[in-house]
Amino acid sequence: MFKGVPILTIITFIPLLAAVFLMIMSRLAPAEGKAQIAKNAPRVALVTTLAVLGLSLLLVLNFDTTTADFQFVENVAWLGGGINYRMGVDGISILFVLLTAFLTPLCIIASTKSVKSRMLEYMVAFLILETLMIGVFCALDMVLFYIFFEGVLLPMFIIIGVWGGKDKVYAAYKFFLYTLLGSVLMLAAMLWLYYYSGQVLGAGNATTDIAQLAKLDIPLGAQTWLWLAFFASFAVKMPMWPVHTWLPDAHVQAPTAGSVILAGILLKLGGYGFLRFSLPFFPDASQYFAPLVFWLSVIGIIYTSLVAYRQTDMKKLIAYSSVAHMGFVTMGIFALNVQGLQGALFQMISHGIISGALFFAVGIIYDRMHTREIAFYGGIVKYMPMYAAVFMLFTMANVGLPGTSGFVGEILTMVGAYQVNPWIAFGAAMGMILSAVYALNLYREVVFGEVKNEKLEGIKDMSIREIVIMAPLAILTILLGVYPSLITDITAVSVDALLADVNAKLAGS
Amino acid sequence: MQEFSFGQLSFLTGELVLALSVGELLLIGVFMKKRGVSIVRYASIAVLLIFAFSGFILNGTGSAFNGAFISDDFSQYVKALIGVTAAITLWFSRDWFKRENLDQYEYSILMIFAVLGMGIMVSSGNLLTMYVGLEMQALALYVMAAFNRDSLRASEAGLKYFVLGALSSGMLLYGMSLIYGFTGTLSFAQIASVLSGQESVNAGIVAGLVFMLAGLAFKISAAPFHMWTPDVYEGAPTPVTAFFAGAPKLAALALITRLITGPFAEIQHSWVQVLVVLAVMSMIIGAFGALTQTNIKRLMGYSSIANMGYALVALASVGAAAGGAAGVSGMLIFMSIYLVTVVGVFAVILQMRTRDGALESIADLAGLSKSNLPLSLTMTALMFSLAGIPIFIGIFGKWSALAPAFDAGLTWLVVIALLSSVVGAFYYLRIIKTIWFDDQAHTFVQAPRSLTFISSASALLLFPILFLPFIAAPARALIEAASASLF
Numbered sequence: 004m005f006k007g008v009p010i011l012t013i014i015t016f017i018p019l020l021a022a023v024f025l026m027i028m029s030r031l032a033p034a035e036g037k038a039q040i041a042k043n044a045p046r047v048a049l050v051t052t053l054a055v056l057g058l059s060l061l062l063v064l065n066f067d068t069t070t071a072d073f074q075f076v077e078n079v080a081w082l083g084g085g086i087n088y089r090m091g092v093d094g095i096s097i098l099f100v101l102l103t104a105f106l107t108p109l110c111i112i113a114s115t116k117s118v119k120s121r122m123l124e125y126m127v128a129f130l131i132l133e134t135l136m137i138g139v140f141c142a143l144d145m146v147l148f149y150i151f152f153e154g155v156l157l158p159m160f161i162i163i164g165v166w167g168g169k170d171k172v173y174a175a176y177k178f179f180l181y182t183l184l185g186s187v188l189m190l191a192a193m194l195w196l197y198y199y200s201g202q203v204l205g206a207g208n209a210t211t212d213i214a215q216l217a218k219l220d221i222p223l224g225a226q227t228w229l230w231l232a233f234f235a236s237f238a239v240k241m242p243m244w245p246v247h248t249w250l251p252d253a254h255v256q257a258p259t260a261g262s263v264i265l266a267g268i269l270l271k272l273g274g275y276g277f278l279r280f281s282l283p284f285f286p287d288a289s290q291y292f293a294p295l296v297f298w299l300s301v302i303g304i305i306y307t308s309l310v311a312y313r314q315t316d317m318k319k320l321i322a323y324s325s326v327a328h329m330g331f332v333t334m335g336i337f338a339l340n341v342q343g344l345q346g347a348l349f350q351m352i353s354h355g356i357i358s359g360a361l362f363f364a365v366g367i368i369y370d371r372m373h374t375r376e377i378a379f380y381g382g383i384v385k386y387m388p389m390y391a392a393v394f395m396l397f398t399m400a401n402v403g404l405p406g407t408s409g410f411v412g413e414i415l416t417m418v419g420a421y422q423v424n425p426w427i428a429f430g431a432a433m434g435m436i437l438s439a440v441y442a443l444n445l446y447r448e449v450v451f452g453e454v455k456n457e458k459l460e461g462i463k464d465m466s467i468r469e470i471v472i473m474a475p476l477a478i479l480t481i482l483l484g485v486y487p488s489l490i491t492d493i494t495a496v497s498v499d500a501l502l503a504d505v506n507a508k509l510a511g512s
Numbered sequence: 513m514q515e516f517s518f519g520q521l522s523f524l525t526g527e528l529v530l531a532l533s534v535g536e537l538l539l540i541g542v543f544m545k546k547r548g549v550s551i552v553r554y555a556s557i558a559v560l561l562i563f564a565f566s567g568f569i570l571n572g573t574g575s576a577f578n579g580a581f582i583s584d585d586f587s588q589y590v591k592a593l594i595g596v597t598a599a600i601t602l603w604f605s606r607d608w609f610k611r612e613n614l615d616q617y618e619y620s621i622l623m624i625f626a627v628l629g630m631g632i633m634v635s636s637g638n639l640l641t642m643y644v645g646l647e648m649q650a651l652a653l654y655v656m657a658a659f660n661r662d663s664l665r666a667s668e669a670g671l672k673y674f675v676l677g678a679l680s681s682g683m684l685l686y687g688m689s690l691i692y693g694f695t696g697t698l699s700f701a702q703i704a705s706v707l708s709g710q711e712s713v714n715a716g717i718v719a720g721l722v723f724m725l726a727g728l729a730f731k732i733s734a735a736p737f738h739m740w741t742p743d744v745y746e747g748a749p750t751p752v753t754a755f756f757a758g759a760p761k762l763a764a765l766a767l768i769t770r771l772i773t774g775p776f777a778e779i780q781h782s783w784v785q786v787l788v789v790l791a792v793m794s795m796i797i798g799a800f801g802a803l804t805q806t807n808i809k810r811l812m813g814y815s816s817i818a819n820m821g822y823a824l825v826a827l828a829s830v831g832a833a834a835g836g837a838a839g840v841s842g843m844l845i846f847m848s849i850y851l852v853t854v855v856g857v858f859a860v861i862l863q864m865r866t867r868d869g870a871l872e873s874i875a876d877l878a879g880l881s882k883s884n885l886p887l888s889l890t891m892t893a894l895m896f897s898l899a900g901i902p903i904f905i906g907i908f909g910k911w912s913a914l915a916p917a918f919d920a921g922l923t924w925l926v927v928i929a930l931l932s933s934v935v936g937a938f939y940y941l942r943i944i945k946t947i948w949f950d951d952q953a954h955t956f957v958q959a960p961r962s963l964t965f966i967s968s969a970s971a972l973l974l975f976p977i978l979f980l981p982f983i984a985a986p987a988r989a990l991i992e993a994a995s996a997s998l999f
Contacts, residue, residue, distance in 0.1 A: 030886065082908060083988040124881070135903065146911065154903035157896055160941070164949045165881075172949050176941065183901070183937055187930035194911065194926060198918035 009077050011090040011141045014058050021051035022130035041123040045115045048126040052108040059104035071500030085210040089143035094497030096140040102355045103136045106267045109472050110260035117370050132158040136268050145193050145211035167256040174256035181249040185239035192232035217283040230288035240273035244303030247326045254322035259366030266325050266358035271351045274332045286508040293337040297427045304330035304434030312441040317365045317375045328354045335416030343419025344498045350412025360397045360476040382454035387464045391450045393473050398446045400480045402439045408483035520576035523583035526566040530628040533559045541617030549617045556620035557599045564595025580638035585997035587635045590766040597758040597851050598627045605751030607960040626652035630763035639688045639698040657748040669747025676740045680730030687723025703775035718782045725786050731764035735793035738817045745813035754858030758851045773998040780831035787828040794821030799935035808874050826913040829920035838916040840995035849909035856970025860891045863959040879952030888947045890971040897974045899940035900933050904974040
């Protein structure tokens with residue numbers, strides 16, 4: 004269907020075009036028309052992101068699940084010196100494109116009421132953000148990948164810093180510098196890979212093509228350092244314990260939609276990076292460091308679950324629970340078997356949906372009461388029965404109740420880890436129990452009990468707009484929970500190919 | 513001995529145009545008084561542009577005056593960049609000088625002299641030509657720094673620049689005399705042939721080389737010879753600072769490149785270490801020194817120190833056998849992008865003006881995004897590009913400058929460069945934070961078209977997605993031809 008059409012470029016850059024269009028319109032408009040444009044900006048953004056969602060759905064429907072090759076590939080000369088503009092998707096990346104396209108319109112809808120100032124700039128920032136996020140998952144060139152990967156920081160910095168909470172500047176800085184520090188080490192490793200490809204393929208043939216680089220045989224000593232450099236970047240992005248401390252700050256300060264994007268997409272960049280770079284490029288180092296990753300993951304799962312239990316701020320609690328859930332992802336990836344990898348991919352998609360929904364849920368009551376203190380609430384089931392039901396569903400999904408998508412990812416990653424090291428799986432299972440403790444506790448404190456706070460009286464239940472946001476998330480959570488093949492069918496061939504490649508390299512060395 | 517012929521003069525067309533027209537322009541300025549200022553300015557811009565493109569148009573490569581003056585692809589590319597940036601900085605200086613009641617024709621004249629000196633520097637094939645060119649531009653720059661002579665700060669800046677500049681020229685001269693004493697020749701080509709046969713290098717030559725590099729490091733404000741930079745950047749009139757930040761740096765870097773690929777190519781072990789030390793110190797001092805600055809011009813001074821560090825990393829890797837040409841083209845790519853950015857940044861700084869006069873403090877940018885969105889977006893793009901945050905081309909400049917270092921086995925240098933760039937990101941971010949997160953401080957007056965055009969054009973150039981083949985490939989081909997011509 005898309006033969007000869009640069010569909011990935013179109014999907015990636017439509018939001019950017021809309022952002023440019025909005026900026027030009029506001030520049031050209033007379034002073035009195037500016038308010039009108041700001042009012043219409045969300046509509047433009049919504050139409051744009053829905054168009055992207057439609058195209059992404061078409062993309063997935065046209066995706067050939069029988070091959071592990073990159074599809075819809077585009078390759079244009081770009082910066083010279085082997086650095087080309089290469090786009091393409093395979094079973095590992097295509098679902099992230101869809102996830103991004105799915106979450107962004109919801110964020111736009113959620114922001115129309117909760118954002119009070121500078122609506123136009125807010126929409127522009129979100130549209131640019133969408134372009135960059137989709138770009139990361141489509142890029143098949145190391146430089147292009149880095150550009151999108153790091154570029155994401157910019158709009159996020161502005162979103163947290165301008166529309167954030169009380170300590171927004173501190174949080175924005177911490178978020179930016181923490182992730183930048185990790186990424187420059189990755190950049191150093193990328194530079195080395197570029198140099199090394201020139202050594203192996205002959206001068207003048209140096210390349211930044213991810214597919215070609217994956218074929219290189221990198222010496223063992225270098226693999227160790229390169230793996231650590233990439234790990235520095237991806238571990239911060241994930242984030243893994245103990246470099247997770249930027250996340251709670253960023254989440255608490257960011258506006259609701261910012262938190263959703265952060266938890267839903269940006270945290271997945273790290274996991275995606277492990278799958279796209281660390282495993283195929285440095286299989287020996289990946290195997291060598293796997294125990295380290297396991298233990299960091301398990302410590303992270305248990306420690307952050309305990310920390311989450313003691314939080315008084317709802318968003319912070321969910322932020323810590325995100326760190327814990329990402330621990331399952333890293334554990335699954337480095338189990339280096341089919342169940343582990345499939346589980347990690349599934350967990351990333353499902354966490355994107357569930358944590359996004361939870362942040363929306365917090366946003367719904369925050370918009371009404373302007374506080375996220377758990378102690379402030381209690382007994383809101385009396386006034387908001389529908390909200391209580393929806394919140395219940397996502398709390399259960401967060402805990403990993405069978406029948407929701409949260410269960411599938413966690414069980415698969417644990418099965419994968421069990422084959423490598425039963426104790427790791429045991430530790431992760433403890434984490435699942437702890438997640439039930441903090442999540443159910445949160446639910447009990449907020450929703451059940453007596454209405455202690457008289458300010459809560461007469462609080463309104465979910466509006467149509469909020470139902471529109473929550474409904475697709477709820478449907479997907481249950482659908483993926485009872486029919487996980489929707490995801491695993493798409494990822495299966497690519498995961499198998501990746502594992503075969505890794506195992507072949509491990510056997511060869 | 514090479515016979516002199518008039519044909520050789522074709523290699524100097526650009527310089528000759530400058531030298532001949534500067535006298536006419538001086539006369540026009542003297543006799544037409546106030547009316548002549550604009551005429552002289554626009555004529556100077558035209559002359560500078562002719563200088564910039566004469567090399568490409570005439571396409572002459574060769575040498576004149578017994579190899580004392582070299583014209584090759586390298587000098588042509590560098591001169592084109594110098595000429596264009598000088599013309600742009602001259603163009604957008606008009607508004608500032610007018611508003612400060614300083615609009616005098618001498619400024620254009622001094623600019624031409626400085627560029628003439630740079631042209632000679634870049635093309636020099638002999639220690640004497642090199643020194644003449646260097647001093648010619650330096651003297652013009654000293655005067656330009658003190659151009660606002662009623663201002664205490666500007667006079668101080670000029671004096672400081674002059675005294676320290678004279679000191680560095682002294683070091684340079686002393687180094688040259690040592691080289692001459694131990695090799696018996698001033699010509700680059702002959703120095704190279706003397707050095708190529710030797711088993712071990714005489715200590716006198718090494719000492720001379722180090723003195724020369726120290727003198728040149730002063731010109732590019734590489735640490736530890738950077739002391740003058742923040743003060744001069746702050747004190748000099750802003751359009752002058754804009755000029756200082758670009759063209760002279762490139763000219764001096766080009767001269768260093770010529771020295772290390774020409775006369776001293778054989779003894780890389782003597783200069784690689786020097787350049788490495790300069791690079792490391794510049795990157796670290798530039799990054800940490802800028803952290804506490806409140807004046808945006810001082811901040812740009814420290815930023816330029818750090819950026820010279822990255823350029824020196826590229827040059828240090830020229831010493832490696834395989835990476836030579838890659839190192840030179842890495843430096844040229846980095847500097848080309850840096851010039852685009854820095855011209856844009858100063859075009860923004862020149863727009864910081866209220867009815868009460870020009871502003872220079874970072875705090876004055878507070879809340880700019882509320883009053884002037886296009887300018888804020890421009891500055892944000894420029895700062896992110898300088899900080900090396902992707903989606904802007906700045907990161908590609910760093911990529912090109914640092915990649916060749918691996919060939920030279922300088923992996924640790926790359927790591928230091930990237931870590932220092934994280935520190936650097938902090939202060940660039942501070943400007944962005946001031947623009948976007950803080951409460952509005954001022955409303956700037958409407959800026960003239962020239963400034964808004966230049967600042968937004970340079971910001972637009974930073975989007976690598978625009979660098980599709982039709983821009984990137986020809987530029988890269990030019991740069992690669994330029995660097996190949998040195999080997």
